[in-house]
Amino acid sequence: MTDRSATERLDEVPALADTSGMKEPPTTARGVRTRAALVAAARTVFERDGFLASRLTDITAEAKCSIGTFYTYFTSKEEVFTAVLEAAQDDMLHPGMPRVDDADDPVAVIEASNRAYFETYQRNGRLMRLQEQVATIDEDFRRRRLERGEAFARRNAKSIEKLQQDGRVDATLDPMMTSRALSGMVSRLAYSSFALGEDWPVDDLVETSTRLWANALGLTTPR
CATH class of the missing domain: 1.10.357.10 (Tetracycline Repressor, domain 2)
Known part of the structure; x- marks a missing residue:
């Protein structure tokens, strides 16, 4: 397989955020729905309150779940913010x-x-x-x-x-x-x-x- 030129690689648009350290996505339908609800809730709270002022309790209240459920899918506010960007990436970049x-x-x-x-x-x-x-x-x-x-x-x-x-x-x-x-x-x-x-x-x-x-x-x- 022929390697692409250095110029072509330079022209690739980087992802909005680094997702390599995120928790593995859920495999069950219920888990997928719960994680998606948390991501949607996080976007709502981040856009309403700003990143610094947003709290995990606000996100879980918006998603109607517990803090314990949040930590099943994400380790921190930063990680769920990365998930928000990942979900919006296709529309924003392409x-x-x-x-x-x-x-x-x-x-x-x-x-x-x-x-x-x-x-x-x-x-x-x-x-x-x-x-x-x-x-x-x-x-x-x-x-x-x-x-x-x-x-x-x-x-x-x-x-x-x-x-x-x-x-x-x-x-x-x-x-x-x-x-x-x-x-x-x-x-x-x-x-x-x-x-x-x-x-x-x-x-x-x-x-x-x-x-x-x-x-x-x-x-x-x-x-």
Whole structure:
């Protein structure tokens, strides 16, 4: 079997959290349901109270179970937080994109990508805000967050570089710096709207961010 290149491995998006030290998942249907109820309850409490202020008694009360039951499935508040991120990971990291009829239109691709990002952020805004909080107190979590941002920036930089090679984007732009700047703009718009509560309509965010992307790259936006 051929090993993948180092570049391909670098572009892999790291998981939201390290799940290697977690307890083994339950094997019975009842155990699976109880664990899922604890994870759902933990997300509710974390998003409502913040990570630092949340207590295990709040989580178990929300899940309608005992502290003893909690310790059957998790060893700590940190571990159940990891489980919350694991449950949300597929939606947050791989939201998918709407179908683009003309894949040769880079502006349409940018628009579809931005829409998928904003819609995902809208569904998970409070959890995104919680991640910011935890990143300030957990070094491993902060490192993983930076690595995810770097992986996404490299992907966008490759797309920009390809457009430069095709003569469709300003060749004097540094692809990686441009990717960081434009991705950071979209990320901040999403955070302000859905994590901090400014609540801009998704359509407006998509239209504005897509036009700014296209204008910065020298592309033509559709009328």
